[in-house]
Amino acid sequence: MPQPRQARPAADAPTGLFIAFEGGEGAGKSTQVHRLAQWLREQDHEVVVTFEPGDTKLGRALREVLLHLEGPRPTPVAEALLFAADRAEHVARVVRPALAAGAVVLTDRFSDSSIAYQGGARRLGTARIAELASWATGGLRPDLTVLLDLPPRVGLARFATPHDRLESEPLQFHDRVRSSFLELAAADPAGHVVIDASAEVEQVAQAVRAAVEALLHDARQPL
Numbered sequence: 001m002p003q004p005r006q007a008r009p010a011a012d013a014p015t016g017l018f019i020a021f022e023g024g025e026g027a028g029k030s031t032q033v034h035r036l037a038q039w040l041r042e043q044d045h046e047v048v049v050t051f052e053p054g055d056t057k058l059g060r061a062l063r064e065v066l067l068h069l070e071g072p073r074p075t076p077v078a079e080a081l082l083f084a085a086d087r088a089e090h091v092a093r094v095v096r097p098a099l100a101a102g103a104v105v106l107t108d109r110f111s112d113s114s115i116a117y118q119g120g121a122r123r124l125g126t127a128r129i130a131e132l133a134s135w136a137t138g139g140l141r142p143d144l145t146v147l148l149d150l151p152p153r154v155g156l157a158r159f160a161t162p163h164d165r166l167e168s169e170p171l172q173f174h175d176r177v178r179s180s181f182l183e184l185a186a187a188d189p190a191g192h193v194v195i196d197a198s199a200e201v202e203q204v205a206q207a208v209r210a211a212v213e214a215l216l217h218d219a220r221q222p223l
Ligand SMILES: Nc1ncnc2c1ncn2[C@@H]1O[C@H](COP(=O)(O)OP(=O)(O)OP(=O)(O)O)[C@@H](O)[C@H]1O
Pocket: 023, 024, 025, 026, 027, 028, 029, 030, 031, 032, 158, 159, 197, 198, 199, 200, 201, 202, 204
């Protein structure tokens, strides 16, 4: 069930905006996060770029366990809990402080990734993983989730060799990830924009900017 987004702060309080980039392997998340950050900075926005898993001290250790091809493979449930632990740290130590300071926070992956990978593709149940994510974030949800959508074989072909554990999963796994992402977007159309990520980088960047411009426009409107 989609939950209501958090109420906007009062007009004189810092009005940070929280934007998550989601999508499968090689969809262009990192590329587009950095392009958008540059564009927003050119317009004098304070921007914080961050990512999951791993953008905190504890998160770096969790990322090693979660993604490295060598080393112990966590069970699916342990994997889900480790991602949730990373997210709890990330929200408390990076995202919330930046939003409180009025920044536009761009995160490369967030809760939808766990729901799609662990809930959908690993079949742990999307409702259960959504609930876990909600606990980890204290209910914080992005103002906008940008879903970069493309067939998994196209995204995976953008890399010469798989470089992490999830990327190495079979194609059917990535097909389930894609379907789950699309279901999340369809269930919450006001909070998601789905962009065709098979287009050229600049074309994708333009679509992202259009969606974010609309969001910035709405954020400037009085309550
Ligand atoms: N629209 C595009 N068309 C073609 N190639 C692209 C496009 N966007 C990104 N790429 C290239 O595809 C590769 C993957 O892009 P990027 O690292 O941004 O994806 P990602 O979604 O962050 O991947 P990962 O899931 O591994 O973090 C890079 O080599 C990048 O230059």
